Amino acid sequence: MHGPPVSQPATEEALVRRLRAAGCVFAEEEAALILEQAGTAADPAAEAERLAGARVGGLPLEVVLGWAELAGVRVVVEPGVFVPRRRTELMVATAVELGAARPEGPLVLLDLCCGSGAVAVAVTHGLGRRGRTVEVTAADLDDAAVRCAARNLPGARVLRSDLFADLPVDLQGRVDLLTANVPYVPTGAVALMPREAREHEPRMALDGGDDGLVVLRRVAAQAPAWLAPGGSLLVETSEEQEPTAVAVLADAGLDAGSRADDELGATVVVGTQPG
Ligand SMILES: C[S@@+](CC[C@H](N)C(=O)[O-])C[C@H]1O[C@@H](n2cnc3c(N)ncnc32)[C@H](O)[C@@H]1O
Structure with missing residues (x-):
């Protein structure tokens, strides 16, 4: 440009x-x-x-301005950090709905692959409007994302972690909502993405491996150890990936399903821990 x-x-x-x-x-x-x-x-x-x-x-507009909006909430976006996409509002709305239906008391939210932390910020805001308080842990493997998320999530635990590897063990079995907007673009399709994304967002934020579901499979395999009974894992996928992603979450022992929003072009796959 x-x-x-x-x-x-x-x-x-x-x-x-x-x-x-x-x-x-x-x-x-x-x-x-x-x-x-x-x-x-x-x-x-x-x-x-x-x-x-x-x-x-x-530069992406959001990086130029230094902020982006997700579900009506403004977050800081620093250079080199994934720009939150509008479609992710479906994941936010779904998490808020599931969280609001959980038993009374503070909710435990774990936002993996948090990037700017936008999902955690928006979910916490949405649940706050429903009178729920949220204990937030957010993690990403990328240092720039961790720094940016820490700015957006004062008062939360924000950590550098390869998925669950370095998370505090006190979270195991306690997570009500596990949001994980993992990278899910198949490796071969990254080159077809808009230039803005390819040149200004880290490859690690986009590339989901051969079929785009490599990171998602790793998250699904470990999620049951961290979810509370009745807690849910939420992941975003493409429409084409949805059947495979539902099967992956079901194979991990979760009650799996999905929802889509054509207007947003969004698909969210949800797996709930039985019990
Ligand atoms: C698609 S972006 C989503 C960011 C944010 N959740 C959002 O929706 O705006 C994926 C994020 O996953 C992070 N990521 C990729 N692989 C990871 C891994 N193995 N462990 C932790 N984070 C990872 C990337 O650094 C990037 O910030």
Whole structure:
């Protein structure tokens, strides 16, 4: 994404044209967000130019702005960290519904492959609106993600861990909600992803191995040891992966099912620990 530099303070119209020329599909919305954010800076014109330049240079909008929204909640997104996708709102809504149905008392949420921590933030917020308190542990293998999640989750335990490897053992058998938005793009399909993702998100955040389900299988195999009776594991998949993912969770001993949202283009597979 390259375009001519904006040498004048960007008017909205000029900025829209520049963003569109650089290939931004939602140029109007992006221009409005950039100008709104620049308007809060000491020198709005210089800030607008800085933000526009970064966007036209190919950075994801959320990294340019420094934040993203998931399920109505704003989270910090730092460079090199996976940008939360709108489709993940289905996982958030499903987790909130399952959490709200759990017996009274504080809920234990474990967000694996947490990236920015957006899922944990949004689920905690949703459950808070239902009068539930949540004890949060979030973990990721990537240092940049752990740093970013720690900013978004003050008061939570945020750890660097290869899935469950370095988690506190006191969580075993206690987790009510285990959200794991694992990487699930098949290795061969990573090259087909939009340039923004390929160039600005770590491969580890995207590549789910041969069929995209390699990390998911590892999570499913260990999840039963960490879930409380009646607790649930939630994973996002593509529509094509759903039948295999349901079978993987069922093979792990969980009561498995799925739900989809066509508008969001989202599929979530849920496995609940019997008992
Ligand atoms: C698709 S992103 C999801 C991030 C976040 N949960 C969200 O929905 O915005 C997957 C994340 O999994 C992390 N990850 C990949 N393999 C991992 C592993 N073996 N252990 C822990 N985290 C891992 C990546 O670093 C990345 O942050």
